[in-house]
Amino acid sequence: MIHKIGENLQEGKFGNDMSLNNSVKQGGVLKVDKLNFPVLVVSKNFFNQEGLVIVCPILKESIESPLHIKISSKKMEGYVHCEDLRLLDLKARRFSVIDSIDMLSIINITDAVQGIFDYI
Numbered sequence: 001m002i003h004k005i006g007e008n009l010q011e012g013k014f015g016n017d018m019s020l021n022n023s024v025k026q027g028g029v030l031k032v033d034k035l036n037f038p039v040l041v042v043s044k045n046f047f048n049q050e051g052l053v054i055v056c057p058i059l060k061e062s063i064e065s066p067l068h069i070k071i072s073s074k075k076m077e078g079y080v081h082c083e084d085l086r087l088l089d090l091k092a093r094r095f096s097v098i099d100s101i102d103m104l105s106i107i108n109i110t111d112a113v114q115g116i117f118d119y120i
Contacts, residue, residue, distance in 0.1 A: 024048045024090065027106040029058065029076065029099035032088060038098060039088070040071070040080050042113055051091035056080050056109070067116075069109050075099045082112040 024030070025048065028041045039055035041048065062068045062079035069080045076099055 023097055024053055025100070026110075027101050027103070028097050029073075029101065030055065031096050031098050032090075033094040038076065038078070039086070040101065040109065042082075042085070042110055051089060053088050053090055055086050055088055056082055056113070057084050057086070067112055069105070069112060071101050071105050071109075073099050073101055080109050082109060083116060085113065 024041060025045050026041055026043060029038050030041065030053075031038055035057075037060075038058045040058055041053050041055055043052075043054035047054070058071070058076070058078040058080055060078050062081070064070050064079065067082040069082060071078060071080055
């Protein structure tokens with residue numbers, strides 16, 4: 001299902017009557033129009049409520065490292081590139097929630113992202 005904020009609630013599309021915090025959560029995997037790869041939502045749920053989300057790309061092939069963390073679920077497998085943070089405005093882009101990852105993986109990935117900004 002493709003969502004765009006502000007559309008009518010027809011054919012399963014996202015509309016103003018449904019808030020983003022009901023669909024886009026930390027640990028969610030999104031397919032976003034004009035991106036050739038899925039992304040993982042790393043921002044906290046309270047941040048996502050207004051339509052902005054911070055994501056990292058998920059690539060099928062990579063070399064596992066402290067910043068390239070392997071994830072797998074029922075629907076997909078790949079490597080989250082934690083150093084490639086992106087801010088997306090979901091109010092301006094079509095997207096669909098395609099999967100989510102387990103809490104342990106979320107913790108490992110957010111720790112890696114936070115580690116980029118730690119003090120010396």
